[in-house]
Amino acid sequence: MKESLKIGACFSVLLILALIMLFPLVFTVSNSFMTEGEIRFNYRMEETDGGYVNLKWIPDWVSLDQYKALLFDRMQFLIMFWNSLLLVVPIVVGQVVVATMASFGLSQFQFRGRETLFFLYIITMLMPFQVTLVPNYLAMDWLGLLDSRAAIILPSIFSAFGVFLLRQFMIGIPRSYVEAAKIDGAGYLTIFVHIIIPMSRPGISALVILTFVDYWNMVEQPLIFLHDAFKQPLSIYLSRVNEGELGLAFAAAVLYMLPMVFVFLYAENDLIEGIQLSGVKG
């Protein structure tokens, strides 16, 4: 009896908090189906009579106008969506390749300075983007990469986070697997491709999702390195659409998060397992 009471209490607390967690998501989706007029009316865009915003859940009239306006009436949205992909896909692919290799080196080999090197990666990972901003900016200027996507893509590929996450993951792979393969005559490349990579699948999936989300959302880097308005990613557009065209903002947000939600639903278990296993070993 006491146990079931406990379960009931835990469940209620967790459920209420979960609903709060979901609120921004559900709200955005439901509002994306309202007409612009309804949004403007509820959120008091033109009135200054001291009235309050009226959060509305169910549209009076389900409409796809906002989506239509974004996808068909203006090119800007699609161009910026494409720009986001042009930035994020190379970053994710590059970071996964570089970090998988480096983590193999850091987790399955013994060499002097290994722990110090890992410590350096951790420190770097903690530094906010602004810390190396000036020297990076000057270096990009010197390399002639300002205003090009490479100025954002190149440093991001070598971000320490990937190495940190995958090293944490791979250190849990018993060395006996590698030893056994070596005795069978396998080279390190074979071991890497046929043992380490398949065994690290959840870790790699988690890394793909987390970096994808992180860079899909980036704001500071494009503001500083990409002045060309035609190269700016969707995250910048969305941060501005909030100010002016509130009518479009909800649908823009929904379209913007679709790729991430698909990735999440597809690899949710891998993501959770990947995060979990990376945190267990010291």
Next chain:
Amino acid sequence: MRNIVKKIFYRETNIALLFLAPSLAGFALFYLLPFGAGFYYSLMDSPIQGSFVGLANYRELLQSDSFRLAAQNSGLFTVMGVPLVMAISLALALMLDRALPLRNWLRATYVMPLVVPVASIVLVWQLLFDSSGAVNALLTLWGGAAADWMNSPWARVVVLLVYLWKTIGYNMILFLAGLQNIPKDYYEAAALDGAGPFRQMWSITLVYLTPTTFFVAIMSIISSFKVFRETYLIAGDYPHESIYFLQHYMNNMFQALDYQKLTSASFLMAAAIILVVVILFRFERKFHGSVS
């Protein structure tokens, strides 16, 4: 025999370095060198053809009110936010660590904020916390007084909420994994010896969670810096003074082309971060060592 061992050792090192090479090259080029260069610039009076001025930039920086404000806010936010988010995540993980209805759904829901785009959250947040927003609408409806959330010290609480909302899920997943790794018979043995629930929590759960806690602390510190992004999108370059963070300061120094202040500020911030990580490492080694 010794030579052979030595040879293998060297070969292992070489192969490890081969796999590490791309990462190390990029890491050095885009992080370590800029960091060193940044320190160098912080000692000069101009990044281009400047002359050496020693610690003058630092002195000037420490006298600047806006830097002190930003450093204080950032420090305070991390020092208060990180333990808070860790405590809440651990509490939720402990609640979820049993057979519950909808358990997998709950777990997935808490992770969901990780994939919701920042900008759409900002939109909802503005509708909630604007001076004519939904929170004030509710407050006045219930006879309370409306507050200007984003333009008062309350702004700190609002940013803290965004931070909690975003970080709890990830931490909870980590703690949950840590909890599941503690053998159940430890608790049974402790109960037989007469240890109560609090004693068990203190001497078993928290002790065996040390490696996880270390990891969670690192991740939470990172996210406490990343909340700048949300703050920036909600409140712009110059938010209310209670949420003016170091990154705001650095961004504004960058816009103002004051590279000296920016590089010295970033170096001080880096030094503080390194100090925190070293302390965390010490703690982890100490506790982890005492377990095994």
